[in-house]
Amino acid sequence: MYDYVIVGAGFFGSVFARQMTDAGAKCLVIEKRSHIAGNCYTDDVDGIHVHQYGPHIFHTNDEGVWNFVNRFARFSRFSYRPKVNFRGRMLSFPINLTTLHQLWGVKTPQEAERRLQAERIPIENPANLEEWVLSQVGRELYETFVYGYTKKQWGREPKTLPSSIIRRLPIRLTWNDDYFNDRFCGIPEGGYTQLFQKLLSGIPVETNVDFLADRCRFESRCKQVVYTGPLDRLFEYELGANDWRGLRFQHQVIQTADHQGIAAINYTDAETPYTRSVEHKHFDPVQSDHTVITHEYPADWQVGDEMYYPVNNEQGEQLQQRYLAMLPKNYLVGGRLATYRYYDMHQVIASALHLATKEIARDKGRVLRTSAHPPLTRR
Ligand code: UDP
Missing domain, CATH: 3.40.50.720 (NAD(P)-binding Rossmann-like Domain)
Known part of the structure; x- marks a missing residue:
């Protein structure tokens, strides 16, 4: 027993x-x-x-x-420092001073804050993910980093989603591009x-x-x-069944020592069908003349599929x-x-x-x- x-x-x-x-x-x-x-x-x-x-x-x-x-x-x-590929342009992510320097040329937290103040859309009580992001960083950053990725990821318009989904991501006016704020990683x-x-x-x-x-x-x-x-x-x-989003992974061995130079790249435009490409050897480095890349495709979910x-x-x-x-x-x-x-x-x-x-x-x-x-x- x-x-x-x-x-x-x-x-x-x-x-x-x-x-x-x-x-x-x-x-x-x-x-x-x-x-x-x-x-x-x-x-x-x-x-x-x-x-x-x-x-x-x-x-x-x-x-x-x-x-x-x-x-x-x-x-x-x-420590996790992914990059964003938006329509072929490589950008620092999560949003930090490097990102804002790349997009707008600002060089200090004060310059960045002034520019963000002009960009932010005043929305008193943001009711959804889209409104929350617009109220924090404005339309250009929303369209560059959030709209396409979120729409692909969740299979629905960001204005129909709760802001809690994205609030875990930092927005920093420093050069720190670490994805997480935690003490241990x-x-x-x-x-x-x-x-x-x-x-x-x-x-x-x-x-x-x-x-x-x-x-x-x-x-x-x-x-x-x-x-x-x-x-x-x-x-x-x-x-009845609870609803989930699914994912499909396409793993690929490539005969090169380093394919993308970083663990993860987020593809934030709506047209690229995958959300991320991951190069696993950057998580746990090994010397080899080959590498493994995974493309992550968000997918509709039905009973019997893996739940993500x-x-x-x-x-x-x-x-x-x-x-x-x-x-x-x-x-x-x-x-x-x-x-x-x-x-x-x-x-x-x-x-x-x-x-x-x-x-x-x-x-x-x-x-x-x-x-x-x-x-x-x-x-
Ligand atoms: N997100 C985004 N752009 C990105 C990465 C994330 O808009 O490049 C949004 C998206 O809505 C996502 C949420 O932030 O669902 C949370 O992202 P996180 O990286 O925590 O998701 P995970 O890695 O757990 O899939």
Whole structure:
């Protein structure tokens, strides 16, 4: 009998399994795909660690999370500084003084601020992504960096999307072109898959196993299920399906040492069909005379496709809440798919650590109250 059957070997399930195993619980991790690591999965293609489901750059402000992941990998000092290609012109991104110098020739924060003041469109209460960006930086920057990319990415007009999608990107009037503001940032040397192998070491993991195809058997083998898949699928779409954006990746080996000179280029015009080209060897550098490039094509999504970006409209939120209310008592949920939230890796890890801490405390409380069950002990 397992204490926990954990469905899904992405960050949420794997971190929870690690913490509970170290506290003395008996865990089994099952994974539908043929591999662990969820969408962080990296595959070794002729010595280059390829991010198979899109680039994953680890960043966090949370020292506890940073210390935790550093137990399982050494992180390089990579920081994410993508470039934008807009109709063939290469520009610095996210918007910073270099960008504004390239576009307008300004050289100081004061000059940049004066120019932005003239560009900003006064909109008192921006009601959507388009209005918010226009009110922050004006039309030229909106059309150069945001309109085309966002329309491709989400398959709809930016004026129909919430501004929360883009507010995570910095706009800086300094020469700093780092994509993230976080204190800690890096890429696990050796790839994410190796990090997950260490994270899950000593814990039984079964890949190519679909929990839902054998749900009763798994439920009968454990006290609690930790489910990290989508809730609509768990309930066989009884109330309907949640909406996602899909992605298609085109991976390509090229016989050149360095194809684009940087990890990622965003194509921000509406005409180029892909949003990004990624050159994986810049994440985790290796010497080789070949390279792997991935073009990322946003795609409409339908049930059965891989899920990437949740379309968090009101209808989706309501559906998610209704499914949550249907969860059996012995189910715990977490992670991007089950919570229907576009989380960064560090947020998922923090929530898994939090849940594990709660479970350990709950178990200790139960032992104190009943003394019927040996306590979970730390190794
Ligand atoms: N975005 C944009 N232009 C860019 C990059 C991002 O307009 O060159 C917008 C777009 O709407 C996107 C959002 O910013 O959905 C968040 O971007 P982020 O880089 O966080 O997306 P991710 O890398 O997670 O796909």
